[in-house]
Amino acid sequence: MAVVEEFRHLRDARGTRGPRRRRTDAERKEERAAWSFLFPWFVGMVLITLGPMIASLVLSFTDYNLLREPSWVGVENYERMLGDARLHKSLGVTFTYVLVGVPLQLATALFLAMVLNRGLKGLAFYRSVYYLPSLLGGSVAIAVLWKQLFGVNGLINQVLGFFGVTGPGWISNPETALGTLVLLHVWTFGSSMVIFLAGLRQIPDMYYEASAIDGAGRWRQFRSITIPLLTPVIFFNLVLQIINAFQSFTQAFVVSGGTGGPVDSTLFYTLYLYQRGFTDYQMGYASAMAWLLLLIIGAFTAINFLVSKYWVHYDD
Template identity: 65%
Template structure:
């Protein structure tokens, strides 16, 4: 005669309980993520899609939006100020970013030698990166390179006659390039962190083999820092294309002298908020997005030829 087994847990009920628990956890997670999703839709995605629509219209805040198709995009080819702004921005980016990264790396290598008070130096050198895009620094920069500025006082000490560097079309853009190079603190801190990750044993082995400083830099430091260089390059490239405050303040908001400091973002601002050509400004903004996306994609494609990771 068989003894009846005590009733066990109902498998179906256990499955339903687990599903209810998972559903409750999912609802809790979505409740916490709701503010982020609301911000994404209302602050980022909504305006983004709205500007894409406006780029195909003739829109002014004083009137309605009239669909014009691709007229705003084709209009750029016949706009000399658009070409000038794009050229100024390209020259600014492709000159200032390499100089900034080279200067940041050189200073990071100096600080990596064990300077006393490293945290103080690191904070002091990082400060320009925090202030470089502020209005106050742009005003200061305009004073420094003005006719009676510190730059001319320094040149006068050597008997060199100065000029108003920000008022000369041939040098105004150069002052903004110098300003961007001066804000080297952020990439410098990242380079310094990368240098601290290189094992000292590599340099000791190279010294035993008779390698000098230049050889160590070319064969050890530079290859091991290529991921950091790539990271800084992408960030600074994107940030430099979006530069606005420095040029706006230094030029007085119109790209003077002779449009030599007319940056792309400034021209977008002028068309959108001065001329109230919101449709044309939206089209230019999307062209800038495309330019940055293409250049970033090229950087990622080319990185496999010069960026070396530890697992390779």
């Protein structure tokens, strides 16, 4: 009892958490080193990300043409978006591009990942080759090449002509122009494929062996084993690719010559934002459009997270 009383006395005198241990010189040195390495990141965060975001938010409430001081107009830019027919058209084009291109790209990536997961010789080579489109797909050079391939006298029509088929001008036809950009997006499946392949490698073989003993075929194994265990990877790729698709710009800019034509059929939202900001010098309106895009991407991401609990299966 005397020991207990002494302990209570010491606890009351020093506090329930006990005395604070003094840091050694080595610990202080490590802490200073950590902060020194983190400092450039904090500077970049403030100057390159947070600062421009705050500036664009302020500019979205102004009339600013890059040549004179911005003047405050309140929510006029946001009200103006409600009646902007070309903005509504660009939203329709972008939504079509995202809702069609992303599922097709993920399906293609998953299919090729399953093919490569079957233990092909030279897997590292094929994995690198299939990953290249993701590195090059967003470049100006590939967009120029795509424009040549689907031109009136491009390679696609030359191949069709060999079989006696006269192909249209895929890029110049409003009905097919957006389809060529969706196809280009599907072609950039490499990054998703590599992630799918890594997820497939984590599925234990014992599940497939046990199901094969019970008489399950490949399709049954795919539906009941592969897809459920791969849903976290599918969810990750889905969120990532939706965000990337909404931000697509280079392909539409190069293929349409910066106009979004023909007849605004390739007028991506980002391209229209660029036109307003850097062609028409309506930087305040473009800033408001940028924040609308942020809200749209945030809404899609939030919806994906909300519904993920109904179809994404984790270990628990």
